[in-house]
Amino acid sequence: MILLLFFLLFIIAVLVYMRLPKFGKTPAGNYAAGLMKSPNFYNGSFQNASETPNLTEGIGVAQVMREVWFKKRVRAKPARPLPSQKTNLLALQPDENVLVWFGHSSYFMQIDGKTILVDPVLSGAASPLRFMIQSFAGSDIYTVADLPAIDYLFISHDHWDHLDYQTIVALKSNVRHVICGLGVSAHLLHWGYDAAIITERDWHETIPLDDGFTVHTVPARHFSGRSVVRNQVLWTAFVLQTPSLRIFMGGDSGYDTHFAATGAAYGPFDLVILECGQYNKLWKYIHALPEEVAQAAHDLRAKRLLPVHWAKFALSTHPWDEPILRIAAASKAVGMPMAHPLIGEKLDLNDPGQVFKNWWEGID
Numbered sequence: 001m002i003l004l005l006f007f008l009l010f011i012i013a014v015l016v017y018m019r020l021p022k023f024g025k026t027p028a029g030n031y032a033a034g035l036m037k038s039p040n041f042y043n044g045s046f047q048n049a050s051e052t053p054n055l056t057e058g059i060g061v062a063q064v065m066r067e068v069w070f071k072k073r074v075r076a077k078p079a080r081p082l083p084s085q086k087t088n089l090l091a092l093q094p095d096e097n098v099l100v101w102f103g104h105s106s107y108f109m110q111i112d113g114k115t116i117l118v119d120p121v122l123s124g125a126a127s128p129l130r131f132m133i134q135s136f137a138g139s140d141i142y143t144v145a146d147l148p149a150i151d152y153l154f155i156s157h158d159h160w161d162h163l164d165y166q167t168i169v170a171l172k173s174n175v176r177h178v179i180c181g182l183g184v185s186a187h188l189l190h191w192g193y194d195a196a197i198i199t200e201r202d203w204h205e206t207i208p209l210d211d212g213f214t215v216h217t218v219p220a221r222h223f224s225g226r227s228v229v230r231n232q233v234l235w236t237a238f239v240l241q242t243p244s245l246r247i248f249m250g251g252d253s254g255y256d257t258h259f260a261a262t263g264a265a266y267g268p269f270d271l272v273i274l275e276c277g278q279y280n281k282l283w284k285y286i287h288a289l290p291e292e293v294a295q296a297a298h299d300l301r302a303k304r305l306l307p308v309h310w311a312k313f314a315l316s317t318h319p320w321d322e323p324i325l326r327i328a329a330a331s332k333a334v335g336m337p338m339a340h341p342l343i344g345e346k347l348d349l350n351d352p353g354q355v356f357k358n359w360w361e362g363i364d
Contacts, residue, residue, distance in 0.1 A: 017128075018227055020128075021165065021190065021191065022128060022165035022166075023128065023226050023227055024158065024163075024165070024186065024187035024190055024191070024226050025186045025187055025189070025190035026186065026229055026232050027183045027186045027232055027233065028186075031186065032232070035182050035183050035232075035233075038182055038202050038234070039202075040202060040203060040234065045230065045231035045232060046182070046183075046224065046231045046232070046233070046234045046235075047231070048219075048221050048222070048223075048256075049219050049221070049256070049258060050221065050256050050257070052221055052223075052254065052285045052286065053285055054223070054283065054285075054286065055282060055283055056281060056282055056283065056284050056285065059282045059283075063282065064282055064283075067280070067282060067317055068317060071317065073314075073317055074319055075319035075320060075321070075364065076314040076317070076319065076320060077136055077314055077320055078136055078137070078138075078320050078321070078363050078364070079363065079364040080137070080138075080363060080364075081136075081137040081138030082103075082136055082137065082138035082139050082311060082343060082363070083138065083342055083359055083363075084138055084139070084141045084342055084343040084344045084345075085342045085343075085344045085345040086141050086142070086146075086344045087100050087344055087345065087346050089108060089110075089142075089146055089147060089148055090146070090148055092110050092148075094113060096110055097110065097111050097112065097244065097245065097348070097349040097350050098110055098346045098347060098348060098349060099271075099306070099346075099347040099349055100341075100344060100345070100346060100347070101306070101308065101341055101343055101344070101345075101347070102120070102121075102122065102139075102142050102312075102343060102344070103135070103136075103139040103140075103311050103312035103343045104121060104126075104135075104139075104161060104308065104309055104310070104311070104312035104313055105118070105119045105121075105156070105161065105162055105251075105252075105275060105308050105309050106118065106119050106120045106121050106122065106312075107119075107273070107308065108147065109247075109349070111240075111242045111244070111245055111247075111349060112211070112212070112213075112242045112243045112244055112245070113211070114151040114152060114210075114211070114213060114242070115148050115149065115150050115151045115152075116150070116151065116152045116153075116154065116240075117147065117150045117152070117153050117154070117171075117175075118153075118154045118156070118249055118273075119154070119155060119156055119162040119163070119251070120144075120153075120164065120167045120168070120171065121160075121161055121162065121164040121167060121312075122140070122142055122143055122144060122164065122166075122167045123164050123165075123166035123167050124140050126160050126161035126164070126312075126313045126315070127160055128160065128226075133160075133161075133313055133314070133315065134313075135312050135313060136311065136312055136313070136314075136320070138343075139311060139312040139343055141343065141344050142344065144167060144170040144171055144174070147171070147174065149174055149175075149176065150171065150174055150175045150176065151176050151177060151210075152176070152177050152178075152179060152209065152213075152215075153171065153175045153177070153178045153179070154178075154179050154180070154238055154249060155178065155179075155180040155181075155184050155188075156180075156181070156220070156235060156236060156237065156238070156249070156250075156251025156252065157181060157184070157220075157222065157224045157233065157234075157235035157236070157251060157252065158183075158184055158187055158224050158225065158226055158233050159224065159225070159226070159252070160226060161313055161315065162251070162252070163184070163187065163226075165191065168187075168188070168191060169191050169192070172191070172192055172193060175193075175197065176197060177197050177198075177199065177209070178193065178197055178198045178199070179199050179200075179201075179207060179215055179238070180198070180199075180200045180236075181200060181201065181202075181203075181217065181233060181234035181235060181236035182200050182201065182202050182233060182234040183200070183224075183232055183233030183234055184200055184233050184234075185198045185200045186233065187226075187233075201217045201236075202217065202234065203217055203218060203219045203234070203236060204216075204217065204218065204219075205217050211243070212242065212243040213240070213241065213242050213243070214240075214241040215238055215239065215240055215241070216238070216239040216241075216266060217236050217237075217238060217239075218236070218237050218238070218239055218258070218262045218265075218266075219236070219237065219258040219261075219262075220235050220236055220237045220250065220251045220252060220253035220258070221253045221254040221255070221256045221258065221285065221286065222235040222251065222252040222253050222254065222286050222287075223235065223286060235251060235252065236251060237249060237250045237251045237253065237262070238251075239262065239266045239269075241266075244350075245270045245271070245349055246266070246267075246268070246269050246270055247269060247270060247271045247272070247273065247349075248262070248266075248269045248271070248272040248273065248274075248300055248302070249273050250272065250273055250274040250275060250296075251275070252275050252286070252287065252309070253274075253275065253286075253287075253288060253296075254284060254285040254286045254287060254288050254292075255284075255288040255289070255292035255293075255295065255296055259295075259296040259299035259300050260299040260300075262300060263299050263300040263301040263302075264301075267300055267301030267302075268301035268302070268303060269300055269301060269302050269303065270303050270304065270349065270352070271302070271303070271304050271305075271306060271339075271349065272296075272297050272300045272302040272304075272305055272306070273306045273308055274288070274293050274296055274297060274305060274306075274307060274308070275287065275288065275293070275307075275308055275309035276288070276290050276293045276307035276308070276309055276310060276323045276324070276326075276327045277307075277308075277309040277310030277311075277315075277316070277318075277323035278309055278310070278313075278315040278316040278323075279316060279318070279323070280316050280317055280318070287316075289326075290307075290322075290323055290326035290327040290330050291326065291330040293305075293307060293327055293330070294327060294330035294331045294333070294334050294336055295330075295334065297331070297334075297336050298334050298336060302336065303337065303352055304336075304337045304338070304339055304352050305327075305331060305336050305337065305338045305339070306338075306339045306340075306347065307323065307324065307327045307338065307340070309323070310323040310324060311324070311343065311360075312343075321360045321363065324340060324360055325360075328340070328358075337352065339354065339356060340356050340358070340359075341356050342356075342357075342359050
């Protein structure tokens with residue numbers, strides 16, 4: 001009876017904890033009913049365009065638990081603080097077209113006079129339990145206070161390493177327009193955002209913006225959810241067309257034919273930004289392997305690749321620098337020019353020949 005009581009109290013504590021604001025809000029009522037009209041929503045949840053098992057064929061949950069929880073990790077985190085270069089984003093010249101990477105999948109862009117922020121996670125953690133997934137030393141050199149007013153905030157999906165409660169709440173008064181996939185606004189409204197500034201769309205939709213900017217929402221191959229309930233909001237990638245540049249912002253995705261389809265419809269791209277880390281052969285359908293990322297950039301008809309989703313959090317089992325080592329080799333093999341700036345270093349979007357140091361070398 002004592003054990004049963006303890007178990008019940010534990011369950012109650014977990015349920016109460018998961019009602020904290022940081023978990024967001026699952027779409028409900030008439031709003032949820034509207035989402036169900038999407039052609040990508042069936043069998044009770046949003047679905048990928050291709051069948052996408054959570055685990056690779058022949059892989060069981062027990063094997064994943066052994067790999068993730070019990071297998072000794074080698075060099076999961078860098079042995080010393082990562083080098084960085086802090087650009088003053090408040091002092092950029094109006095005519096500069098630049099990208100500044102914050103580590104993992106967070107980055108800032110100024111293009112053709114507009115400021116753009118993508119999947120910002122600046123709180124130092126990527127988990128509801130902050131001690132579990134903390135950022136690498138040296139990777140947190142920016143805070144919300146370092147950002148100018150943001151014209152367009154893009155959210156690819158609602159996972160903790162892409163939609164960060166602390167960052168999003170702190171940004172609230174500094175964002176003019178939010179663009180996201182179906183259902184993500186349920187979180188944002190719960191956190192106090194004004195519905196008038198949020199545009200959420202299904203895949204294969206076009207969003208005209210100001211001053212010659214246009215966004216197309218296109219498929220990714222992934223999943224969503226901030227707790228035990230999955231896939232009630234849509235994950236998406238974005239095609240950003242500005243007056244002078246065309247950029248693909250990939251979000252999380254496994255490899256599939258959607259990259260070639262997007263390349264055929266909207267390419268070539270001046271820059272494609274693709275997730276290259278936190279992969280594992282056990283879940284290859286929801287996170288592309290680095291060699292697949294290089295192929296995806298080729299499929300997209302990219303002029304240059306920026307690999308992200310690495311150098312901040314250890315969400316998989318590979319060494320911290322393995323993603324950049326593998327993607328660098330794979331990009332070279334297919335002849336794909338690749339940018340690899342330091343965290344905080346300016347990437348000049350008008351200079352495809354810009355040279356970067358292999359800054360990760362020599363860090364154990």
